[in-house]
Amino acid sequence: MAKKLALIASKGTLDWAYPPFILASTAAALDYEVQIFFTFYGLTLLKKDVSDLKVSPLGNPGMPMPVPMPNLVQMIPGMESMATMMMKQKIADKGVASIEDLRAACLESGVKLIACQMTVDLFDFKPEDFIEGIEFGGAATFFEFAGESDVNLFI
Amino acid sequence: MEFDKELDARGLNCPLPILRCKKGLAEIENGQVLKVMTTDPGAIKDFQAFCKQTGHELLSMEQSESETVFHIRKRAA
Numbered sequence: 001m002a003k004k005l006a007l008i009a010s011k012g013t014l015d016w017a018y019p020p021f022i023l024a025s026t027a028a029a030l031d032y033e034v035q036i037f038f039t040f041y042g043l044t045l046l047k048k049d050v051s052d053l054k055v056s057p058l059g060n061p062g063m064p065m066p067v068p069m070p071n072l073v074q075m076i077p078g079m080e081s082m083a084t085m086m087m088k089q090k091i092a093d094k095g096v097a098s099i100e101d102l103r104a105a106c107l108e109s110g111v112k113l114i115a116c117q118m119t120v121d122l123f124d125f126k127p128e129d130f131i132e133g134i135e136f137g138g139a140a141t142f143f144e145f146a147g148e149s150d151v152n153l154f155i
Numbered sequence: 156m157e158f159d160k161e162l163d164a165r166g167l168n169c170p171l172p173i174l175r176c177k178k179g180l181a182e183i184e185n186g187q188v189l190k191v192m193t194t195d196p197g198a199i200k201d202f203q204a205f206c207k208q209t210g211h212e213l214l215s216m217e218q219s220e221s222e223t224v225f226h227i228r229k230r231a232a
Binding site: 022025026029030031094095096097101102105109 | 166167168169170171173174176177194195205208209
């Protein structure tokens with residue numbers, strides 16, 4: 001029987017979009033059955049357009065910067081866009097996949113993507129905001145699969 | 156070494172070489188050999204782990220300065 005991986009994706013920034021999609025697509029390649037449950041800001045990763053995902057250096061002292069930059073400078077308008085632009089450039093330069101590509105790879109390999117119904121309602125999202133092929137469900141839906149999974153991760 | 160299909164994954168980074176390899180294996184018959192060229196330094200460990208977990212046979216792994224070439228035989232079933 002195939003191994004199972006259950007992920008919760010709770011964050012909606014460009015950097016945190018990578019772990020769930022990388023792990024899910026790789027697990028699928030290793031013949032795992034995979035489900036990702038998207039909740040709160042993670043729902044952003046299921047939107048049709050994910051090209052506007054951003055990364056913020058603000059309040060993130062662990063982010064490598066070309067020059068040391070205090071929070072006071074990072075809060076200047078435009079800094080977030082600049083950091084995002086630089087990150088995207090690096091991603092392209094290093095041959096790292098785009099989020100669109102990784103998500104497509106997940107769908108293609110049969111990874112089940114589930115949007116948390118409660119947070120969809122909370123944020124007033126519409127089903128048509130999201131890509132095709134996803135499902136909607138609650139915590140009990142997650143546990144139905146997670147309860148019999150070999151690996152469970154909260155991201 | 157002889158192979159049935161060649162896959163160029165040079166310039167791609169984790170997890171793309173593995174994802175492409177998986178796709179490549181789906182396009183050949185059981186028992187056939189896929190050749191994969193990579194530049195991702197992480198591929199060396201990843202391809203061994205991939206083969207160990209999926210049952211495909213890692214026939215060879217040739218490292219040169221900047222590239223690693225793998226030959227993988229698709230598992231019987």
